[in-house]
Amino acid sequence: DTGVSQNPRHKITKRGQNVTFRCDPISEHNRLYWYRQTLGQGPEFLTYFQNEAQLEKSRLLSDRFSAERPKGSFSTLEIQRTEQGDSAMYLCASSSTGGREKLFFGSGTQLSVL
Amino acid sequence: GENVEQHPSTLSVQEGDSAVIKCTYSDSASNYFPWYKQELGKGPQLIIDIRSNVGEKKDQRIAVTLNKTAKHFSLHITETQPEDSAVYFCAASPTGGSQGNLIFGKGTKLSVKP
Numbered sequence: 227d228t229g230v231s232q233n234p235r236h237k238i239t240k241r242g243q244n245v246t247f248r249c250d251p252i253s254e255h256n257r258l259y260w261y262r263q264t265l266g267q268g269p270e271f272l273t274y275f276q277n278e279a280q281l282e283k284s285r286l287l288s289d290r291f292s293a294e295r296p297k298g299s300f301s302t303l304e305i306q307r308t309e310q311g312d313s314a315m316y317l318c319a320s321s322s323t324g325g326r327e328k329l330f331f332g333s334g335t336q337l338s339v340l
Numbered sequence: 341g342e343n344v345e346q347h348p349s350t351l352s353v354q355e356g357d358s359a360v361i362k363c364t365y366s367d368s369a370s371n372y373f374p375w376y377k378q379e380l381g382k383g384p385q386l387i388i389d390i391r392s393n394v395g396e397k398k399d400q401r402i403a404v405t406l407n408k409t410a411k412h413f414s415l416h417i418t419e420t421q422p423e424d425s426a427v428y429f430c431a432a433s434p435t436g437g438s439q440g441n442l443i444f445g446k447g448t449k450l451s452v453k454p
Contacts, residue, residue: 230383259440268346268429268444269384282441317383321440327372327433329440331383 228252230332232318238338239308246304247335251320258301259329260293261317262286269317269331275301308339342367342434346445353420354453361448363430364412372433374442375404375415377426384429388415420452 231250239245251258256277261269272291273283277298287293290308295301305312315336319329343366353359365373371392376384390397390404390413397404401420406413417424427449431442 257440266446268344268431268446269442270444271441274440284441319383319440327374327440328386328389329374329442331376331385333381333383 230318230320230330232316232332232335234335235333236336236338238340240340241308241310243308244304244306245308245337246302247316247318247337249301249303249318249332251300251318252322252330255320255322255330256298257321257323258295259319259321260301260303261319261331263315263317263334264313272303305337308337310339313337313339342370342432342443344430344432344443344445346430346448348448349446350449350451352451352453355420355422357420359415359417359420359424359450359452361415361428361430361450362412363414363432363445364410365432365443366411367432367434368408368411370432370434373404373406373413374431375402376429376431376444378429378447379426387428417450420450422452422454425450425452 233248259274260272263269275295290306293303315334317334319331346363374389377387378384401418403416427447430445
């Protein structure tokens with residue numbers, strides 16, 4: 227069990243640029259989640275996948291955000307035309323069907339938009 | 341929608357003392373309540389969870405209690421150790437959610453002084 231892996235760990239970008247993050251879940255987990263966390267706050271749900279199907283999206287996920295999980299394994303989260311308000315820690319988590327409530331989080335990607 | 345309030349925001353205890361963190365939730369139909377520990381630079385780690393059909397659950401030095409009538413739940417850590425120092429988050433699973441769509445509190449920064 228190698229845990230949930232996220233890359234990159236840190237990303238600095240200029241306002242207006244596009245960025246993409248990758249998440250590799252625990253291998254036998256079929257559910258994958260994206261959360262966003264800002265300083266001093268708890269994580270906020272963005273979206274989740276069961277296998278390759280995106281089943282739920284938060285209203286926090288504006289049309290500049292898109293997430294994919296093409297083969298039901300790794301996932302990518304893309305932010306287009308980044309804004310300073312997008313600066314946050316982006317967390318990925320995964321869970322199995324049997325223990326679906328038990329989320330295992332990665333260490334996150336810290337995004338700074340200048 | 342579901343709202344989770346967490347208190348206190350910071351808590352300082354002496355090593356060996358007990359620590360208690362309290363949370364309230366608004367949606368009476370929420371049925372799953374996990375607690376996460378987050379260390380600096382890492383993602384949240386599940387430490388204990390409880391379902392709405394159980395009033396109390398214990399795992400070594402950690403226990404969680406749930407009062408469905410009052411809609412509050414608490415985390416109890418006994419015999420605290422310096423390695424317990426971290427930010428702790430409570431969460432609730434709202435009605436109709438994927439059960440991965442957790443609503444988190446704002447966190448409690450626990451400091452255990454040796």
